[in-house]
Amino acid sequence: DAKRHARGGVVQYARTMSVRSRHHAELLDRLHHAFHEHELFLVYQPQVDLVTRAVIGAEALLRWRRPDGQLIPPDTFIPVAEQSGLIDALGAWVMQQACADLRSLHQQGIGLPRVAVNVSAVQFRSPCLLERIQQALQRHELSAHHLELEITESVAMLSDAQVEPLLRQMRGMGIGIALDDFGTGYSSLAYLERLPLDRIKIDRGFVQQLGQNTHGARIAEVIIELGQRLQLPVLAEGIEDEASWRQLREMGCQAGQGYWFSPPMPLSALVTWWQHWHESGIARAD
Numbered sequence: 001d002a003k004r005h006a007r008g009g010v011v012q013y014a015r016t017m018s019v020r021s022r023h024h025a026e027l028l029d030r031l032h033h034a035f036h037e038h039e040l041f042l043v044y045q046p047q048v049d050l051v052t053r054a055v056i057g058a059e060a061l062l063r064w065r066r067p068d069g070q071l072i073p074p075d076t077f078i079p080v081a082e083q084s085g086l087i088d089a090l091g092a093w094v095m096q097q098a099c100a101d102l103r104s105l106h107q108q109g110i111g112l113p114r115v116a117v118n119v120s121a122v123q124f125r126s127p128c129l130l131e132r133i134q135q136a137l138q139r140h141e142l143s144a145h146h147l148e149l150e151i152t153e154s155v156a157m158l159s160d161a162q163v164e165p166l167l168r169q170m171r172g173m174g175i176g177i178a179l180d181d182f183g184t185g186y187s188s189l190a191y192l193e194r195l196p197l198d199r200i201k202i203d204r205g206f207v208q209q210l211g212q213n214t215h216g217a218r219i220a221e222v223i224i225e226l227g228q229r230l231q232l233p234v235l236a237e238g239i240e241d242e243a244s245w246r247q248l249r250e251m252g253c254q255a256g257q258g259y260w261f262s263p264p265m266p267l268s269a270l271v272t273w274w275q276h277w278h279e280s281g282i283a284r285a286d
């Protein structure tokens with residue numbers, strides 16, 4: 001009957017929840033272990049000026065390789081780290097490692113102008129974020145302009161009145177601020193007015209519709225136009241073919257990254273890629 005049915009539904013629901021939270025707890029446990037056992041590492045994806053083809057930077061992206069070789073994507077474990085607070089330690093490590101790697105590139109004669117590091121909203125609630133960033137820069141003898149922070153609209157959404165002054169302070173020091181995944185999540189055009197930004201990144205979901213007769217393609221066009229009106233450089237994510245590159249360039253989009261240039265890769269491969277990019281003549285504009 002209906003009553004039993006409803007109760008069964010509740011039991012079913014409760015069971016699903018407990019399975020999910022147990023899965024969550026297990027994943028967190030494995031992640032803690034992975035962090036301490038050095039199963040986490042960074043890969044880098046070049047960011048390229050679409051007109052001059054100069055490499056303007058590289059985005060650091062976190063990877064987790066299990067001892068059995070299985071690669072776990074960040075979209076599955078970063079949310080778990082964010083919910084548990086582990087993201088603070090993890091984020092601090094990412095910052096240190098990214099700075100160490102940029103320094104190492106410079107010492108090898110590779111003049112990568114800067115590294116872009118993703119920083120989640122949760123990290124902005126920690127009072128020592130700025131101090132940690134300064135420590136990482138100092139320790140590896142980098143200046144603030146060598147670093148760009150990629151924040152998402154969830155950072156912009158933090159009602160905390162400290163975020164805006166903190167971003168201003170960072171930007172005043174010379175640290176770059178990019179608004180990632182623009183147009184997804186809880187976007188508000190007011191953020192573009194309120195926040196001190198150096199760049200907006202168009203989400204690849206829009207970029208990949210270019211050339212199609214879709215709303216997504218129109219949205220990509222409008223974001224580029226918006227950037228031009230606001231004199232805010234735009235970087236397109238997820239450029240996978242030459243046609244998209246050319247189209248974006250003609251539309252006035254300054255920069256891009258994507259599989260067409262290179263997938264994210266370990267530091268040693270970035271060195272090889274850099275040399276090839278500059279020796280093959282591809283870096284010269286046509």
Ligand code: C2E
Pocket residue numbers: 045060061062073074075078094118119120150180181204237238239240257258259260263264
């Ligand atoms: P994101 O910052 O928007 O990074 C861009 C994602 O697009 C990366 O996925 C990258 O591998 C992927 N991508 C780049 N080019 C292409 C392309 O041409 N085609 C396609 N299909 N994909 C492309 P990934 O590495 O899996 O990272 C996913 C998300 O995880 C990132 O999105 C970022 O939000 C988060 N993440 C990664 N590393 C960190 C980190 O160190 N800290 C924090 N807080 N978040 C991170």
Ligand code: MG
Pocket residue numbers: 059118150180
């Ligand atoms: Mg990013």
Ligand code: MG
Pocket residue numbers: 180181201203204237
């Ligand atoms: Mg993005």
Ligand code: MG
Pocket residue numbers: 180181
């Ligand atoms: Mg993202």
